[in-house]
Amino acid sequence: MKNVRRLVEIEEIVEENPRVKTFLFREKLCSKAKPGQFLMVWIIGVDEIPLSISRVGNLCAVTVAKVGEATEAMHRLKVGDKLYVRGPYGNGFKEVEGSIAIVAGGVGLATLFPLIEKLKSLNCKIDAFVGFRSVSHAFWIDMLTNIVNGKLIISTDDGSLGVKGLVSEVFREYIENFKPQYDMVYTCGPPAMIRQIFQQCEKVGYKVQASLEAYMKCGIGICGSCCLGPYRVCSDGPVFSNNQLAKMPELGVYKRVSSGLKIPVQ
Amino acid sequence: MNIRQYNGSLEVEVVNLRFPNPLILAAGILGLTAPLLRRAVDSGAGGVVTKSIGLKPREGFPNPTIVDLGFGLVNSMGLPNPGLQAFIDELEELRGLKVPIILSIYAFSEEELAIMGKMISELKTVSAVELNVSCPHVGGVSEIGKNPGLVKSYVKTLKENLNGKPVLVKLTPNVSDITLIAEAAVDGGADALTAINTVKSMVIDVEAGRPVLAGVFGGLSGPAIKPIALRCVYEIVEALDVPVFGCGGVETARDVIEFIMAGAVAVQIGSAIARRGLRVFREISIELKKFMEAKGFKSLEEIRGLAHKK
Numbered sequence A: 001m002k003n004v005r006r007l008v009e010i011e012e013i014v015e016e017n018p019r020v021k022t023f024l025f026r027e028k029l030c031s032k033a034k035p036g037q038f039l040m041v042w043i044i045g046v047d048e049i050p051l052s053i054s055r056v057g058n059l060c061a062v063t064v065a066k067v068g069e070a071t072e073a074m075h076r077l078k079v080g081d082k083l084y085v086r087g088p089y090g091n092g093f094k095e096v097e098g099s100i101a102i103v104a105g106g107v108g109l110a111t112l113f114p115l116i117e118k119l120k121s122l123n124c125k126i127d128a129f130v131g132f133r134s135v136s137h138a139f140w141i142d143m144l145t146n147i148v149n150g151k152l153i154i155s156t157d158d159g160s161l162g163v164k165g166l167v168s169e170v171f172r173e174y175i176e177n178f179k180p181q182y183d184m185v186y187t188c189g190p191p192a193m194i195r196q197i198f199q200q201c202e203k204v205g206y207k208v209q210a211s212l213e214a215y216m217k218c219g220i221g222i223c224g225s226c227c228l229g230p231y232r233v234c235s236d237g238p239v240f241s242n243n244q245l246a247k248m249p250e251l252g253v254y255k256r257v258s259s260g261l262k263i264p265v266q
Numbered sequence B: 001m002n003i004r005q006y007n008g009s010l011e012v013e014v015v016n017l018r019f020p021n022p023l024i025l026a027a028g029i030l031g032l033t034a035p036l037l038r039r040a041v042d043s044g045a046g047g048v049v050t051k052s053i054g055l056k057p058r059e060g061f062p063n064p065t066i067v068d069l070g071f072g073l074v075n076s077m078g079l080p081n082p083g084l085q086a087f088i089d090e091l092e093e094l095r096g097l098k099v100p101i102i103l104s105i106y107a108f109s110e111e112e113l114a115i116m117g118k119m120i121s122e123l124k125t126v127s128a129v130e131l132n133v134s135c136p137h138v139g140g141v142s143e144i145g146k147n148p149g150l151v152k153s154y155v156k157t158l159k160e161n162l163n164g165k166p167v168l169v170k171l172t173p174n175v176s177d178i179t180l181i182a183e184a185a186v187d188g189g190a191d192a193l194t195a196i197n198t199v200k201s202m203v204i205d206v207e208a209g210r211p212v213l214a215g216v217f218g219g220l221s222g223p224a225i226k227p228i229a230l231r232c233v234y235e236i237v238e239a240l241d242v243p244v245f246g247c248g249g250v251e252t253a254r255d256v257i258e259f260i261m262a263g264a265v266a267v268q269i270g271s272a273i274a275r276r277g278l279r280v281f282r283e284i285s286i287e288l289k290k291f292m293e294a295k296g297f298k299s300l301e302e303i304r305g306l307a308h309k310k
Helices: A069-075 A108-121 A141-147 A167-178 A191-204 B034-042 B084-092 B110-121 B148-161 B178-188 B223-239 B253-261 B272-276 B280-295
Strands: A006-009 A012-017 A020-025 A038-043 A047-055 A060-065 A082-089 A099-105 A125-132 A152-156 A184-188 A208-211 A239-241 A254-256 A262-264 B003-005 B012-014 B017-019 B023-025 B047-049 B066-068 B073-075 B101-105 B128-132 B167-171 B192-195 B199-202 B217-221 B244-247 B266-269
Touching (some): A020 A047, A020 A069, A047 A069, A047 A082, A047 A108, A099 A108, A099 A167, A099 A191, A108 A141, A108 A184, A141 A152, A152 A167, A167 A191, A184 A191, B023 B280, B034 B047, B084 B101, B084 B110, B101 B110, B110 B148, B128 B148, B148 B178, B178 B192, B178 B223, B199 B223, B217 B223, B223 B253, B253 B266, B253 B280, B272 B280
Parallel strands (some): A099 A125, A125 A152, A184 A208, B023 B047, B023 B266, B047 B101, B101 B128, B128 B167, B167 B192, B192 B244, B244 B266
Antiparallel strands (some): A006 A082, A020 A060, A038 A047, A038 A082, A047 A060, A208 A239, B003 B012, B012 B017, B066 B073, B199 B217
């Protein structure tokens, strides 16, 4: 059933910043998605792309940064326009109770937000480290301020908002200085950032769950396009734990393009 | 026919390749990277066929590239692959693998095929080559497999350049008489055949009023095509003395038995992975042994081609 494409109507569009929009729609299976799962979204006549579910419930949402042809086409859509979705796909995050760190890079925040809400309802203590390129790339700062019940550190690469520096560096400094005990570190963002976060977590013995991205075609585990190490991001992931991340030497170093060729990550 | 079957095991030996079981990963499924091929073997595959590789890198078609209809999948991947040279590096990582590695290749001309054959002839990691002349949605490839003259000539060219490596030819069902193509492949020097590739098809979306697949046409695989694949294997086995790998809709041990009764030496499994996951290989192996025991069959050899004697 989840593999069958379903037509959804866009009920609302929120412009989070000049590059990021949230598209809201109603869909039965999506409304029951687990935090960290994703949809294959067909922008009719353009492309079909994997998008994380950024809001779960009666109204579901995907939050999309303008990064290429398909996402630009999506940004041109209006309320009332239609999309096809299939899914939800992937394992999603495993929820852990206790003391939690969230490390988000850019639009990776959208993937993590339903998880933050779930963890909050489980009475977790949540520290959040959220990095953007600059203040014009930032979004959901108010929502974060409202929901994060521990430390919230916003950073930007250029210092135009919050602390100046890469979120991976901000996180490293924080854990070196304060040596917090975390029962789980959840992270999503660019692969190079996730690699850094994973290595830092390994060093101090934190358990980590990272939601990864990859070039994806089928979404159902057979085409091999989204391979990272011995894993398929679409169906073994997209959320991976320490042992699995350790088997992905290419993470954040090179990525595979549509032909399967390896291209260095810049 | 050089086929041996050991009692009490699922081992199959065909064209000097020894498969620990008759369940082989089909071309086009997962076989784009060494770690995934290795994982298929770790999951119990008796052999692997790689993604189809061409001389040059190819991006394939944009999405949507797959539609799940429930009774089968329609795909229009469009032969994405990193090109032979890059894939040779990938294959190097598979040294020491304990099952046959069959390299699937396609070519748009005999010149390309000759170059590829020479490159492959030196590869120790490649046990055999499967020539894909049957991808239904890529122009320039599907036409070859429908033309007996071209099939014979392509296979001959490949054999001449491979320095003795066995060649399987993967046949298309999208012809009026598959035995004519099978015969042409054997005449060209094919050591074995794989039947079948996907069935040319398409999906139209009523709301959008357009084909769903970006490549318009695709190939139907999965349970829907099993009866077609069985018929093709059966017809080829009736007509010719050549080992045939059955491919198309294998999801259970019973499906495997059906193909072997139709005369197949082994089967290739692909779309079933979408439904049953990679554990499908190990699960079918166990189901197969149970089935044989329950029916009192001593070996796969005992049931091979059984359906022809009725």
